[in-house]
Amino acid sequence: MTSTDCGRQAVRQLKPNPAMPRESSITDIRATVAASRRISRDVTLITLDCPQISLTAEPGNFVNVRVNDTTQPLLRRPFSIHDAGDGQVKLMVKEIGKGTEIFCRCAAGTELSVLGPLGNSFSTGAEGYDTAVLVSGGIGTAPMRFLEKRLAAMGKKVVNLIGGRTKDDLLPEGLTGCRFATDDGSEGFHGTVLALLESLVPSLTAEGTPRIFACGPTPMLRAVARFSREAGIASEVSLESVMGCGFGICYGCSVEVSAPDGGTKTILLCREGPVIDGGRMV
Known part of the structure; x- marks a missing residue:
């Protein structure tokens, strides 16, 4: 969705990823910041009004958030879903760079582009x-x-x-x-x-x-x-990795895990993760 779509709550339905172990229903929506509360010196709990994602999210899923409508920063930021229900999604955001700093300072009423739910559970x-x-x-x-x-x-x-x-x-x-x-x-x-x-x-x-x-x-x-x-x-x-797209196009979240033959293989966390069996850790 482009920045010209800011005035309407349009929903773009993305094709489910066949690599995910559950049936996926990914949407790219305009979500509204309902509340933002600092819970530690560098962590903020952000509540978003986004009923489409709240309805289909599962524990372990994440969302990719575009923290503003400019190109700085260019890439979205991935965040685990802290809680979901009643039409809202809560995110626990640690301020570690420019993107998360911008997000943590978003006031109630701010509209943001949010892609999700992403990943497995x-x-x-x-x-x-x-x-x-x-x-x-x-x-x-x-x-x-x-x-x-x-x-x-x-x-x-x-x-x-x-x-x-x-x-x-x-x-x-x-x-x-x-x-x-x-x-x-x-x-x-x-x-x-x-x-x-x-x-x-x-x-x-x-x-x-x-x-x-x-x-x-x-x-x-x-x-x-x-x-x-x-x-x-x-x-x-549940593993962490740098992510660009969040659904397997950019290949930015590749990690090495154990393979059934005793060797290792590369997977994309956004497609086969972020949750993996502990036995696959290397």
């Missing part, structure tokens, strides 16, 4: 688990609110393990049953969120079969995936 309907262990680090808590809501509605027990360098890096917005880990010991467990997970596994497995859902920095995800494989616990991780 967490396998909440997988069989064989009783407890969902949500492991996140830093801004990796972004998709966990939406995921927790879905799991709770399914009757699953949910435990949130949240890590950060210091207590100021912890982002438990909207989450329940939280256990914290900080590298400096300023809040909760003194150590990494992986070490916290390792310490809790005996009690978690005693209560039933756990399944790990993780999002955060790539080194953390590699460590969590390695631990889950060694412990025999099923896991899924």
Whole structure:
């Protein structure tokens, strides 16, 4: 949609991507900022009125946002869907550059071009688990609110393990049953969120079969995936990558994962991710 379309709520339906594990309904719409609230020194919770995306979004999906109608910045920015419902989508945005700075400063009433929902979703309907262990680090808590809501509605027990360098890096917005880990010991467990997970596994497995859902920095995800494989616990991780288009045209989000033959293969996170089985991490 061009900038000349700003005055109407036109919706452009994009062809579903056959590589996605669910039937996709991607739209490029003009969404309106309903609210913007700073929740930490560099993170803002932004609520968008966009009923088309809210209706079809699944936990783990993301959206690609054009933060203004100029060419600076040129590319859209990808954000995990923090929550969705009642015609709205919430995004947890960390201010790390010009694009996110512009987005975090958008006032209520601002109209933006939003493409989504994009990517695949967490396998909440997988069989064989009783407890969902949500492991996140830093801004990796972004998709966990939406995921927790879905799991709770399914009757699953949910435990949130949240890590950060210091207590100021912890982002438990909207989450329940939280256990914290900080590298400096300023809040909760003194150590990494992986070490916290390792310490809790005996009690978690005693209560039933756990399944790990993780999002955060790539080194953390590699460590969590390695631990889950060694412990025999099923896991899924949501990866981050630079993205341009968000649906497989620009090839900007390629990552290496393990292949069935024991080698590695390249996938596009926007098409086969951002959620992958922890066993595919390399």
